[in-house]
Amino acid sequence: MNYQSSRSLSNFGAPSRPPPSPPSHIGLIVYPPVAEFITIGGAAKHVLTNNGASRLVIKIKCSNNRLYKVSPVYSFLDAGSSRDLEICREEGSARNDKLLIVYKEARSEDTDPRAAFTAETVTGRIVLPLIVVS
16 A cells, blocks of 8 residues: 655645746735744834836735734835835734735726725735744
């Protein structure tokens, strides 16, 4: 009998696959790629850069909205431009938390970034780990 390790397979026995890549004309970079905090709280500033050829609409999700606040949550980002992402952490114990930055190409008629995310289509995702050091 030939047994495979359960570690090499995802749920239901299917091989795990990386998420699909966004189209080449859409791109987003987050710098720095990790946010570090201490248990008493603090703030971090990151830069979101649209390195693609299309305007993007961006939504930030957090695994722990009790300890973390982000600004902006929704935004547009023109091709070739950058904007700051601010993350504030309240005092609390260390956990494994993350931000999920989801983005997609904005339509020319989109004027409200929140409304642009009513449809469930998402083109790209970036995970920003939120690391707490003691």
